[in-house]
Amino acid sequence: MNKPQIYEILKLEHDEVGELFHQLEEAKGSEAGELLNQIRLKLVPHSRAEEAVFYSRLLEEKTTGDKIRESLEEHRQVDLLLEELDAATTRDADWAAKARVLADMVGHHVDEEEGELFPLAQQVLGAKEAQQLARQYEAERDQIVQSMLGEERGAAE
Secondary structure (H helix, E strand, C coil): CCCCCHHHHHHHHHHHHHHHHHHHHHCCHHHHHHHHHHHHHHHHHHHHHHHHHHHHHHCCCCCCHHHHHHHHHHHHHHHHHHHHHHHCCCCCCCHHHHHHHHHHHHHHHHHHHHHHHHHHHHHHCCHHHHHHHHHHHHHHHHHHHHHHHHHHHHHHC
16 A cells, blocks of 8 residues: 555545534534634644645745745634634624634635645655655644643643
8 A cells, every 4th residue: 555645644634624614614602612622623733734844845945935935824824813713702793703714714725735735746746755744744743733632631620
C-alpha cells in the first residue's frame, strides 16, 4: 500500500470539518456549542500543523509563496472569529451569524487550497517528499491535539 501524501491527509480533514460545519447549520443551543468545540479541536491542530510543516516548506518557493502568505492570513482571520465565538454564548443574537461566517471562510479557504495551492505544491514537491510531509504533519497535529486536550482537562479541574 502506498503511503499517503500530504494532500490526501489534508483533504480528508477538510472533508471532516466540512461535515461538522454542515451539522452546525442545523444545531441549536448546547448542541451547537458542542459542535463548535469539535470543529475547534479539528481546525486548530490542522491549521497549526499545516503552517508548521506544509506552509513552512512552501513559503519561500517562487510558485507558492504568495498563495501561502494569503493562506496564513486566512488562518489568522479564522482564529480571530473562533476567539469571538468563544467569548460569546450560543444564545447571543449574533452567534449563529458568526458561526455561518466562519463556515464560509473555512469553505473558501479549503476550495482555494485544494483547487489552487495543491496543484502548485505538486509542481514543487515530489511524491516521496509529499509522503514525508504527511508523516511530519500527522505527528505535529497529534501533538497539538494532545496539548489542547490537556489544557481542557486542566481548565475543568
